[in-house]
Amino acid sequence: MAAIAFERVSKRFGATTVAAGLSLQIADGEFFVFLGPSGCGKSTLLHLVAGIELPDAGTIRIGGADMRGVPPQRRDVAMVFQSYALYPHLDVFGNLAFPLRNRGLAGAAVRPEVERTAAALGLGGLLDSKPAQLSGGQRQRVALGRALIRRPVAFLMDEPLSNLDATLRLEIREEIKRVHQAHGITTVYVTHDQEEAMALADRIAVLREGRIAQCDAPQALYAQPADTFVARFVGTPPMNLLPGAMLEAHAALGGRDPAAVTAGLRPQDLEARDGGDGLAARVVLLEPAGPLTWVVAELDGVRLKARLASGARLAPGAEARLAFAAGAAHLFDAETGLRLEA
Amino acid sequence: MRPGAARLEPWVLMSPALALLAAVTALPMLYVVWLSLQQRALFRAAQFTGFDHYFRLAGDGRFWNALGNTLYFALVSVAMELALGLAIALLLARAGRARALIYGAVLVPWAIPTVVSARMWEWMYQPELGVLSFLAGRPVNWLGDAALALHAAIAMDVWKSTPFVALLLLAGLQAIPRELVHAAALDGAGAWTTFRRVTLPLLAPVILVAAVFRSIDALRVFDAIYVLTGGGPANATETLSIYAYRVLFQMLDFGYGSALAVVVLAITGMAALAYARLLRGGIE
Numbered sequence: 001m002a003a004i005a006f007e008r009v010s011k012r013f014g015a016t017t018v019a020a021g022l023s024l025q026i027a028d029g030e031f032f033v034f035l036g037p038s039g040c041g042k043s044t045l046l047h048l049v050a051g052i053e054l055p056d057a058g059t060i061r062i063g064g065a066d067m068r069g070v071p072p073q074r075r076d077v078a079m080v081f082q083s084y085a086l087y088p089h090l091d092v093f094g095n096l097a098f099p100l101r102n103r104g105l106a107g108a109a110v111r112p113e114v115e116r117t118a119a120a121l122g123l124g125g126l127l128d129s130k131p132a133q134l135s136g137g138q139r140q141r142v143a144l145g146r147a148l149i150r151r152p153v154a155f156l157m158d159e160p161l162s163n164l165d166a167t168l169r170l171e172i173r174e175e176i177k178r179v180h181q182a183h184g185i186t187t188v189y190v191t192h193d194q195e196e197a198m199a200l201a202d203r204i205a206v207l208r209e210g211r212i213a214q215c216d217a218p219q220a221l222y223a224q225p226a227d228t229f230v231a232r233f234v235g236t237p238p239m240n241l242l243p244g245a246m247l248e249a250h251a252a253l254g255g256r257d258p259a260a261v262t263a264g265l266r267p268q269d270l271e272a273r274d275g276g277d278g279l280a281a282r283v284v285l286l287e288p289a290g291p292l293t294w295v296v297a298e299l300d301g302v303r304l305k306a307r308l309a310s311g312a313r314l315a316p317g318a319e320a321r322l323a324f325a326a327g328a329a330h331l332f333d334a335e336t337g338l339r340l341e342a
Numbered sequence: 343m344r345p346g347a348a349r350l351e352p353w354v355l356m357s358p359a360l361a362l363l364a365a366v367t368a369l370p371m372l373y374v375v376w377l378s379l380q381q382r383a384l385f386r387a388a389q390f391t392g393f394d395h396y397f398r399l400a401g402d403g404r405f406w407n408a409l410g411n412t413l414y415f416a417l418v419s420v421a422m423e424l425a426l427g428l429a430i431a432l433l434l435a436r437a438g439r440a441r442a443l444i445y446g447a448v449l450v451p452w453a454i455p456t457v458v459s460a461r462m463w464e465w466m467y468q469p470e471l472g473v474l475s476f477l478a479g480r481p482v483n484w485l486g487d488a489a490l491a492l493h494a495a496i497a498m499d500v501w502k503s504t505p506f507v508a509l510l511l512l513a514g515l516q517a518i519p520r521e522l523v524h525a526a527a528l529d530g531a532g533a534w535t536t537f538r539r540v541t542l543p544l545l546a547p548v549i550l551v552a553a554v555f556r557s558i559d560a561l562r563v564f565d566a567i568y569v570l571t572g573g574g575p576a577n578a579t580e581t582l583s584i585y586a587y588r589v590l591f592q593m594l595d596f597g598y599g600s601a602l603a604v605v606v607l608a609i610t611g612m613a614a615l616a617y618a619r620l621l622r623g624g625i626e
Contacts, residue, residue: 052524072527085525089543098539102530146529 001185002063002153003028004049009058010210011044017210018044021058024205024212029184031177033197035233036207042190043082045207046156049188051075063153073102078147079156082163084139086131092118092142093127099150117149121175137168141175148179154186161196173199194234198222206230224330228337231264231330237294239264239330240304246279247329256331261340264330267294270306271323274313278323279304283314295320371607377600384594395601405602407577408585411492412609415567415581416560419499423556424549426500427507432537434508435515445509452505460569463498467570485571488578495567495579499560507552514548515541547621554617561610582606 006024011017018041026032036042047053049060051072060067062075078099086095096114105113118124121141131139140160147155160176161169177200180187191197197204198218205215206229214226225231231239244253244261253261272283272295281297281304288294293308297320306322314320331340353360378396381389399405430448437444451459466472467484475481484494518541526536564583567573573580573588583606590599 047524050524050528052527072524073530073532075528077528079525079528081521081525083519083521085519085521087522087525087540098526098531099529102532102535146525150530 001028003061004032004154004186004188005061005064006045006048007059007061009048009055009060011041011048011053011055013041013044016041019048019055019058020210022210022212023058024215026186026188029186031180031187031189031200031202033189033191033201033204034207035191035194035197035204037233038192040207040209042192042207043158046079046158046188046190049075049154050077050079050156076152077154077156078150078152079158080140080143080147080160082159084131084143084163086139086142086146088131091128091130092123092134095131095142096127096145096149099146103150113149117145121145121148136164137172140164140168140172144172144175144179148183151183152185154188155180157187157189159191160189161191162193169196176200195236198234204234206233224339225264226339228262228264228332231332235266235268237267237305239266240270240302240306241332242299242302242304244331244334246299246302253329253331256340260334262332262334262337264332265304265324265328266330267305267307269324269328270304271309272297272306272312272314272320273309273323274318274320276321276323278321281320281322283316283318283320285316286314297322374600374603374607377596378598378604380597382596382600384596391597395598398598399601399605404577404580404585405582405605408580408582409605411579412561412563412581412583412606415492415496415499415563416557418493419496419503419560420553420556422496422500423504423507424553426504427511427552428545428549430504430508431511431515434512448505448508450505451502454502456502456565457569459502460498460566463494463501464570467494486575488575491571491575491579495563495570498570499563499566502566503556503559507556510552510555511545511548514545517548518544550617550621554614554621557613557617558610561613562606582609 004026006019006022009019009022011019016039022045034042034045044053048055049062049067051067051070062077067075087098090098093114096117097110100110100113114127115124118127121144123138123141123145126134126138126142131142134142140163143160157176161172164172173196176187176189179185180200189197189200198221201218203215203217204221206213206221208229214221214230216224216226221230221234225234225239228241232241241262241264244256244258244263247253247263248258253263271278279299281299284296284298284303286293286295286308295306295308295314297304297306299322304322306320308314309323312320332338333340379390379392381391381394434441434444434448454462464485466474469475469481469483469486472484474484482490485491522540522544523536526540531539562583563581564587567579567581568584568587571579573584582602586599586602586606589595589602593599
């Protein structure tokens with residue numbers, strides 16, 4: 001088990017800047033998530049840690065040791081790939097045994113290890129199956145098992161859930177968290193799914209164009225987004241952003257010039273009522289979501305999402321009043337998008 | 343549509359292709375088999391002799407010599423082509439920007455008509471003036487020495503056909519997901535282990551396909567050897583195809599020549615079937 005450090009790491013791929021002078025400390029045993037939009041080069045960050053690709057500048061340390069010139073084989077990290085990357089010609093036993101055999105473990109010692117890992121992941125009866133005969137969830141378990149079996153110093157996970165259907169995704173997500181809790185292995189996880197990131201991470205780094213927009217615990221990220229990008233990216237439905245002038249009448253700006261402020265209101269904090277105080281907006285549509293109903297409303301050309309107040313009677317076309325608590329508004333600089341402390 | 347008609351439709355649609363195949367492949371093949379069961383020569387009445395020609399084959403030393411030459415030629419040349427082709431493919435897979443250029447260069451021997459390249463090699467093998475004798479530092483009668491001639495023909499075939507194998511295997515290599523190679527590296531496998539335990543098993547079906555194509559070609563070898571040595575010296579390089587050609591078109595013994603051709607057909611057919619079985623086993 002080991003801490004991982006990025007030290008002024010830069011990496012470019014043609015027009016894509018994957019990392020621009022990225023510095024970062026990941027603590028020993030931490031579950032760390034890189035969260036970023038698709039195609040921003042998140043996977044490449046894992047490849048840099050793994051040694052599959054090399055940084056253009058800067059270096060990576062694993063357990064304090066500089067990884068310059070250290071090939072993937074000797075970094076002692078394990079990776080779970082988005083496509084699982086199971087060896088199609090080997091059965092489950094062969095896949096799980098592969099890392100052990102590479103470490104020179106003799107035949108007799110391999111079997112009990114493989115059987116123990118397979119049993120822990122519910123793969124006991126499948127040791128003789130080829131990957132092609134397995135379901136997506138089973139394949140992902142094998143991939144997890146293959147990474148886990150040799151007790152690496154760190155796990156690298158590249159969107160491991162994105163090829164699974166919704167139900168399985170939750171199941172395997174729990175499995176990943178359970179494995180982390182049980183073994184405490186430093187885990188670096190890459191995803192574009194903020195919900196996944198929130199559910200799993202000790203800390204999340206939100207990436208934007210090769211830089212870290214914000215790096216914090218999930219709750220802090222949600223409660224105090226550092227800029228409008230993070231504010232929109234973290235939390236579902238995304239935060240409503242509206243010009244400060246719209247909120248002026250509601251005295252939420254702390255005396256700032258309304259023109260210089262973008263206000264953010266989470267749909268959860270915004271209640272759509274059929275009367276009373278609040279922003280007056282026209283209801284566009286209703287989205288029932290089970291425990292609550294979302295209201296999409298329009299106010300001077302800005303679309304806002306709010307939750308329907310219980311008992312409120314609103315239909316498309318009706319005028320709604322969107323109410324919020326005084327402290328609920330997040331304020332950002334209209335120019336830079338950076339958070340303004342209230 | 344009725345179910346019966348639905349089953350029939352594919353056959354109706356395939357019938358032009360099937361008819362063409364029957365006309366150019368199946369019928370001539372059956373005719374050769376039919377010929378081989380007869381005593382047939384020019385200006386003489388045909389006479390049905392059953393399996394007489396096949397009994398004659400069993401006692402024909404020249405046939406056994408040709409069969410031995412053919413099998414030796416096929417085995418050695420295909421083995422070398424696969425080994426060299428694999429090595430070249432592995433190198434090409436790592437080639438960077440120059441790849442397109444290298445592809446072209448590698449393909450040249452395959453693109454030259456066999457008769458032309460055989461003539462080219464004949465000059466290189468020339469004992470007094472040939473470049474190979476020059477390199478050997480003394481005149482060597484490459485094509486006139488019974489011990490060397492077949493190997494000289496093998497060398498030429500390897501030169502000519504290795505590019506085909508290399509490009510086929512390169513395509514196979516490129517079809518192997520890079521992530522598997524990355525996964526192997528992270529699982530602690532070095533270059534050799536990755537090659538032996540991941541790359542090679544995944545490439546096996548393509549290697550098999552290359553082996554099928556090359557074996558069938560090599561078992562029928564005619565033009566390369568015919569131009570190079572004409573089957574000599576003293577039949578040391580005579581293959582089944584050359585022997586069949588001589589019997590058919592020089593001795594004009596159509597019956598016996600056809601029997602020889604049927605043997606070539608049977609051997610290549612068996613090789614193809616054996617590979618097909620292997621291939622099916624490998625894919626499952």
